[in-house]
Amino acid sequence: MAHDKHEQVDAVSGVTTTGHSWDDIQELNNPLPRWWLWTFYACIAWAIAYCIAYPAWPLVSSYTKGALGWHSRDAVTADLDALKQQRSGMTAKLAASSLDEIRQTPELFAFARAQGKAAFGDNCAPCHGAGGAGAKGYPNLNDDDWLWGGSLAQIDQTIRHGARSTSDQGHSGSMPAFGRDGMLKREEILQAADYVRSLAGLPTDKSANLAAGAKVFADNCAACHGEKGLGNQDLGAPNLSDKIWLFGSDKATIVEGLMNGRGGVMPTWHGRLDDTTIKALTLYVHSLGGDQAR
Amino acid sequence: MADAPLPHPLGASADDAPLYAPRKQIYPQAVKGRYRTIKWIVLAITLGIYYFLPFIRWDRGPNAPDQAILVDLANSRFYFFFIEIWPQEVYYITGLLVLAALTLFLMNAVAGRIWCGYLCPQTVWTDLFYAVERWVEGDRRERMRQDKGKLTLPVLGRKALKHVIWLMIAWWTGGAWVLYFADAPTLVYDLATFQASFVAYLWIGILTFTTYTLAGFMREQVCTYMCPWPRIQAALTDEYALNVTYRYDRGEPRGSVKKNDVLKLQGLPAGDCIDCNQCVAVCPTGVDIRKGLQLDCIQCGLCMDACDNVMVKVGRPQGLIAYDTDMNVQARIEGRPEVRRIVRPRTLFYAGLMTVVGLVMIGSLAMRQSLYLSVMHDRNPLYVRLSDGSIRNGFTIRVANKTLDERRYSLTLEGLPEARIDVVGGDLDQQGRPTVTVGPDQTLEARVLVTDTSSRAEDSVPLRFVLTDLATGDTTSTNDHFKAP
Numbered sequence: 001m002a003h004d005k006h007e008q009v010d011a012v013s014g015v016t017t018t019g020h021s022w023d024d025i026q027e028l029n030n031p032l033p034r035w036w037l038w039t040f041y042a043c044i045a046w047a048i049a050y051c052i053a054y055p056a057w058p059l060v061s062s063y064t065k066g067a068l069g070w071h072s073r074d075a076v077t078a079d080l081d082a083l084k085q086q087r088s089g090m091t092a093k094l095a096a097s098s099l100d101e102i103r104q105t106p107e108l109f110a111f112a113r114a115q116g117k118a119a120f121g122d123n124c125a126p127c128h129g130a131g132g133a134g135a136k137g138y139p140n141l142n143d144d145d146w147l148w149g150g151s152l153a154q155i156d157q158t159i160r161h162g163a164r165s166t167s168d169q170g171h172s173g174s175m176p177a178f179g180r181d182g183m184l185k186r187e188e189i190l191q192a193a194d195y196v197r198s199l200a201g202l203p204t205d206k207s208a209n210l211a212a213g214a215k216v217f218a219d220n221c222a223a224c225h226g227e228k229g230l231g232n233q234d235l236g237a238p239n240l241s242d243k244i245w246l247f248g249s250d251k252a253t254i255v256e257g258l259m260n261g262r263g264g265v266m267p268t269w270h271g272r273l274d275d276t277t278i279k280a281l282t283l284y285v286h287s288l289g290g291d292q293a294r
Numbered sequence: 295m296a297d298a299p300l301p302h303p304l305g306a307s308a309d310d311a312p313l314y315a316p317r318k319q320i321y322p323q324a325v326k327g328r329y330r331t332i333k334w335i336v337l338a339i340t341l342g343i344y345y346f347l348p349f350i351r352w353d354r355g356p357n358a359p360d361q362a363i364l365v366d367l368a369n370s371r372f373y374f375f376f377i378e379i380w381p382q383e384v385y386y387i388t389g390l391l392v393l394a395a396l397t398l399f400l401m402n403a404v405a406g407r408i409w410c411g412y413l414c415p416q417t418v419w420t421d422l423f424y425a426v427e428r429w430v431e432g433d434r435r436e437r438m439r440q441d442k443g444k445l446t447l448p449v450l451g452r453k454a455l456k457h458v459i460w461l462m463i464a465w466w467t468g469g470a471w472v473l474y475f476a477d478a479p480t481l482v483y484d485l486a487t488f489q490a491s492f493v494a495y496l497w498i499g500i501l502t503f504t505t506y507t508l509a510g511f512m513r514e515q516v517c518t519y520m521c522p523w524p525r526i527q528a529a530l531t532d533e534y535a536l537n538v539t540y541r542y543d544r545g546e547p548r549g550s551v552k553k554n555d556v557l558k559l560q561g562l563p564a565g566d567c568i569d570c571n572q573c574v575a576v577c578p579t580g581v582d583i584r585k586g587l588q589l590d591c592i593q594c595g596l597c598m599d600a601c602d603n604v605m606v607k608v609g610r611p612q613g614l615i616a617y618d619t620d621m622n623v624q625a626r627i628e629g630r631p632e633v634r635r636i637v638r639p640r641t642l643f644y645a646g647l648m649t650v651v652g653l654v655m656i657g658s659l660a661m662r663q664s665l666y667l668s669v670m671h672d673r674n675p676l677y678v679r680l681s682d683g684s685i686r687n688g689f690t691i692r693v694a695n696k697t698l699d700e701r702r703y704s705l706t707l708e709g710l711p712e713a714r715i716d717v718v719g720g721d722l723d724q725q726g727r728p729t730v731t732v733g734p735d736q737t738l739e740a741r742v743l744v745t746d747t748s749s750r751a752e753d754s755v756p757l758r759f760v761l762t763d764l765a766t767g768d769t770t771s772t773n774d775h776f777k778a779p
Contacts, residue, residue, distance in 0.1 A: 106738060109719050113741070287719065288741075
């Protein structure tokens with residue numbers, strides 16, 4: 001390169017300068033280190049080869065496929081298959097064993113709970129919360145109160161077929177809308193609400209007519225909830241005498257339930273989740289607060 | 295002698311250190327002597343340990359590997375003779391690193407960069423590579439002549455032979471490394487029959503490359519430009535640390551043997567240094583030690599050997615270059631007495647710290663249990679109200695059984711007298727306490743439910759989980775809290 005006449009040579013180092021000067025500090029025109037240049041060239045060569053070998057350039061309606069035929073979707077599928085393969089031993093054991101057998105085998109039980117926890121996060125957490133804490137109208141799975149029963153078999157049935165769901169084998173039965181459908185007068189509903197609160201040991205107004213409420217309860221509610229309000233798991237009728245309230249225990253909420261009825265829906269998971277996953281889910285949910293766990 | 299001002303050679307001037315200089319090839323000359331012998335012995339011991347340690351066996355009984363030193367990444371175990379470290383105990387590695395750093399500091403306080411000169415892997419392997427180079431291509435003069443001359447076929451052959459031997463050493467270095475991560479004899483067989491994992495071959499490849507490059511080509515550049523230690527070391531050293539020192543009070547003014555003899559006869563100042571440049575010729579980093587302490591000097595002592603050999607030949611006392619301090623050089627010039635103090639606050643402090651860290655590590659190793667318990671409180675929900683009004687908290691516990699037998703442990707609670715504890719999926723022992731059973735050398739995760747029937751007002755009560763080995767009665771405990779509305 002012919003030297004520009006403006007180009008200057010630095011007196012100290014004997015190297016030409018770039019002519020750039022900031023506050024009288026001049027930039028030397030030292031060459032880049034050779035190893036750095038070769039690394040740079042190698043990167044360029046690598047990038048070109050990479051663009052040819054792998055999918056790289058977006059086209060109008062598609063993209064360059066790459067000479068190696070690699071596809072990210074295939075890679076994910078291969079990874080998932082490898083994972084399934086890796087787990088196949090335990091999964092096969094899980095599929096072959098009954099719920100009780102799994103619960104007796106610590107290794108299998110731990111595997112099932114881990115798998116169940118993951119499946120719970122994917123499928124159940126939107127309603128029941130990440131830890132199964134539930135919300136108003138969505139049962140807390142950590143407590144000892146089970147609308148449809150908390151044994152392994154009962155939980156399995158509920159997950160598999162749901163409640164008030166699309167499945168013929170799911171749980172059915174719901175709280176009628178006594179007020180909206182004109183089955184009870186407003187006066188009777190208020191009396192029943194007071195009586196239900198007294199069943200659970202909750203305080204009631206002095207003016208409350210509990211005797212009248214008890215009559216309304218015996219005539220209309222006892223068929224499902226039992227004479228003492230202990231509930232009936234076959235019908236999904238909650239125990240009204242305990243401390244757990246799915247929708248809330250204040251009078252207004254109870255009145256609202258009596259007026260409009262209740263009927264939360266648990267979807268059916270049979271067909272949507274495979275058998276092993278449902279098993280794992282059952283064991284996980286049971287370990288949260290299933291029947292014996294109290 | 296004191297009134298003749300000596301040129302103070304300490305610290306290279308700006309003229310000696312250009313801002314940018316391409317690397318000059320260094321041709322260190324072979325040397326024999328006390329420090330060279332020490333270096334050969336250290337080289338043999340350290341490389342011997344590195345190459346053959348994986349083959350030492352250590353019987354740990356059934357269900358456990360019998361390799362004395364094994365980093366078992368697949369099963370997350372680290373075996374070091376009688377010590378077995380689990381992932382929860384990586385702080386022992388931290389302690390070991392702290393101890394290593396303190397050892398380095400102490401070595402530095404006593405004798406400068408003695409680590410760099412004798413023990414550093416970069417020095418040891420570079421030394422070995424130089425030995426190979428000397429054996430194949432000849433000593434300093436032959437190599438210089440050969441590199442200046444034409445690239446003839448015999449020269450090419452010698453160079454090729456050198457690189458082949460270098461690569462073999464480098465390859466064996468990488469190969470020995472992977473042996474620490476798997477059963478060595480099995481892995482050697484698998485490697486030879488091409489059955490070993492790709493990762494093993496990859497690591498051998500990487501380490502072959504780095505050894506070949508660093509010891510064969512980068513050499514002193516690693517010490518000068520890449521290694522942070524000389525820079526830290528400069529800040530840690532003090533005037534009492536012994537360094538490889540050119541005693542310029544004795545050596546200057548330098549001159550030929552005859553000239554200086556004449557000067558001495560005339561009563562004029564004359565030094566012992568005959569300016570033969572042997573100290574520079576043998577230096578593996580190309581330093582002129584007579585310019586004083588420099589960053590490039592790794593203090594390997596080879597210049598001392600070279601100088602001593604020359605001094606014997608010219609009939610002058612040895613030790614013109616010796617382990618000494620600049621302070622003492624100055625003291626001799628000024629006629630003050632020399633001061634040698636190895637025991638001083640700095641060395642006592644480092645030695646004391648090393649003792650403390652060492653004792654803490656030994657103590658905690660001796661007292662650690664074969665049993666480990668960790669407890670994690672459920673976060674969602676923190677607590678749950680049961681149908682009878684009592685409050686329940688969920689916990690996930692992890693129990694590690696570090697013994698080689700299956701063990702059964704009972705779990706009890708302290709801090710909440712009315713509370714009951716249940717282990718989901720666990721059974722009860724004879725006293726009705728919930729138990730967990732953990733297989734040999736395994737961990738188990740279990741769900742624990744704690745139910746409190748009392749109606750206490752506090753929203754958080756301290757709890758202690760106590761795990762008892764039913765076979766030995768050993769216990770371990772972990773603290774947590776019981777949460778209430």
